[in-house]
Amino acid sequence: MKHVIALMAGFLAGVGAFAALMYNNPFSVSQSVSPLAVTDQRVINLQYSAVPGEAIMFTNNGEAISKPNPESVAELWEATIRDTRVLVAALSDSRGNPAGVGVKFSSHSEDTRILNSEAMVDSAWHIYMPELGTLFIDQRENYWSYLRDIVVKARLNSANNWRGNWLGIMTTGPNALGTGRVIGGNGLLAGVESEVVESLSATAYSAETGPVAIDGSLTIALPRLESSQLSQRDRASTPVRQ
Amino acid sequence: MFKTFTLGLMLGLLASGGLLYVLPVVDLERERSIITVRPNGGNQERLHANLPDDRIMAAVDGGERTWPQDLDWPDYLPAGDGQTEVFKLRNDENRVVGVASRIRSGGEDAFIEWAIHMPARGTIYALLSAVADNTGARVGNLHAGTREFEGQSGRVAERFVAATEDDGEGRLEVVTSLVSALEDDDFLAGVTE
Numbered sequence: 185m186k187h188v189i190a191l192m193a194g195f196l197a198g199v200g201a202f203a204a205l206m207y208n209n210p211f212s213v214s215q216s217v218s219p220l221a222v223t224d225q226r227v228i229n230l231q232y233s234a235v236p237g238e239a240i241m242f243t244n245n246g247e248a249i250s251k252p253n254p255e256s257v258a259e260l261w262e263a264t265i266r267d268t269r270v271l272v273a274a275l276s277d278s279r280g281n282p283a284g285v286g287v288k289f290s291s292h293s294e295d296t297r298i299l300n301s302e303a304m305v306d307s308a309w310h311i312y313m314p315e316l317g318t319l320f321i322d323q324r325e326n327y328w329s330y331l332r333d334i335v336v337k338a339r340l341n342s343a344n345n346w347r348g349n350w351l352g353i354m355t356t357g358p359n360a361l362g363t364g365r366v367i368g369g370n371g372l373l374a375g376v377e378s379e380v381v382e383s384l385s386a387t388a389y390s391a392e393t394g395p396v397a398i399d400g401s402l403t404i405a406l407p408r409l410e411s412s413q414l415s416q417r418d419r420a421s422t423p424v425r426q
Numbered sequence: 427m428f429k430t431f432t433l434g435l436m437l438g439l440l441a442s443g444g445l446l447y448v449l450p451v452v453d454l455e456r457e458r459s460i461i462t463v464r465p466n467g468g469n470q471e472r473l474h475a476n477l478p479d480d481r482i483m484a485a486v487d488g489g490e491r492t493w494p495q496d497l498d499w500p501d502y503l504p505a506g507d508g509q510t511e512v513f514k515l516r517n518d519e520n521r522v523v524g525v526a527s528r529i530r531s532g533g534e535d536a537f538i539e540w541a542i543h544m545p546a547r548g549t550i551y552a553l554l555s556a557v558a559d560n561t562g563a564r565v566g567n568l569h570a571g572t573r574e575f576e577g578q579s580g581r582v583a584e585r586f587v588a589a590t591e592d593d594g595e596g597r598l599e600v601v602t603s604l605v606s607a608l609e610d611d612d613f614l615a616g617v618t619e
Contacts, residue, residue: 187430194431198438241483241497241512256494258482258514262522263455268545270512270525272483274500282500285510287527291545292452299446308549308572310527310541312508318529318539320551322572358572367570369553370537 317371323364548573
């Protein structure tokens with residue numbers, strides 16, 4: 185009997201040790217430098233609030249800690265979409281001026297591999313900017329570092345929250361360099377094919393209500409458009425890489 | 427006792443690693459794809475949204491009319507006659523298979539766009555004409571696809587079918603007729619010779 189208890193205690197200790205090893209995986213590296221930092225293309229930056237309560241609309245299966253906004257919006261409770269979240273966000277340029285609206289679909293990915301520190305999400309953006317046109321973004325994101333550095337720490341904290349300064353590059357594909365795919369739709373962006381990187385900047389998170397202060401950013405490389413086709417505001421706000 | 431504990435420790439480590447390796451962490455539910463093969467027409471799939479039940483969000487007339495009614499559409503967003511909607515989409519068996527956004531813009535360069543996201547299959551991005559044809563359908567093309575739809579091309583059409591009874595507005599149908607890209611150029615050359 186003592187041996188059985190010792191065996192079970194050892195087994196549980198082994199499971200705990202494995203969980204600690206996964207959490208502190210020395211081979212897991214958080215990406216903090218955007219692959220587009222060295223691009224020679226024009227780069228535009230679209231920013232949005234990733235806090236569900238500050239979005240135009242956010243919905244999920246209704247059982248997660250982040251609640252749908254507004255409260256009366258339909259929830260994604262059906263089996264095929266219960267692992268999906270829809271975010272409709274107001275997008276602004278790097279100067280904080282309104283640029284357009286974006287709809288983001290994100291679903292848990294079956295490519296998630298905890299052993300490889302991969303908490304994968306398949307996501308797509310459908311973006312409308314009245315002055316530029318429309319965009320479709322296809323990307324794969326890895327939320328491992330976000331979960332490890334923010335969510336788990338918030339749950340382990342006695343006050344059930346996390347505060348700090350965290351910046352993470354979420355995009356890991358589908359392009360080979362770890363960037364997402366951008367496809368232009370209508371307007372000035374028709375025919376555009378380019379790359380994108382999405383990042384999150386967090387300062388506060390609650391284990392009871394979810395993100396409290398988290399901003400998202402889409403860094404999109406675009407081919408050089410004719411100067412007459414861009415608004416004065418856009419030309420002034422986009423850094424030109426020579 | 428210590429040896430037994432150590433044995434248990436090793437078993438715990440191996441079992442945890444083995445289970446995580448073998449068992450899928452994420453296993454998405456997928457409905458069967460109801461696809462009809464049309465002669466020289468690709469694989470056709472019909473999706474629809476029952477209105478108003480499947481409408482998740484709508485902002486019409488620049489946000490002056492919204493659904494749900496307590497949706498706070500920012501008045502600082504760039505003005506325009508755009509229309510942004512988000513729906514749940516169902517297959518021919520009336521089962522929800524995905525979600526979709528529909529963006530419509532008016533004016534001289536009016537357009538309609540769909541982004542249809544089916545979590546277990548991928549996402550379709552389609553550009554449609556805002557002008558309906560003689561059947562009442564707005565037709566366009568698959569502009570981009572992800573995962574299962576990557577590399578495919580074909581036609582996408584939307585049509586609004588009004589309700590015949592007093593049980594709602596009707597349904598918004600989206601029909602895709604897609605073909606995969608031919609990958610083997612040598613095969614194609616052999617066929618044409």
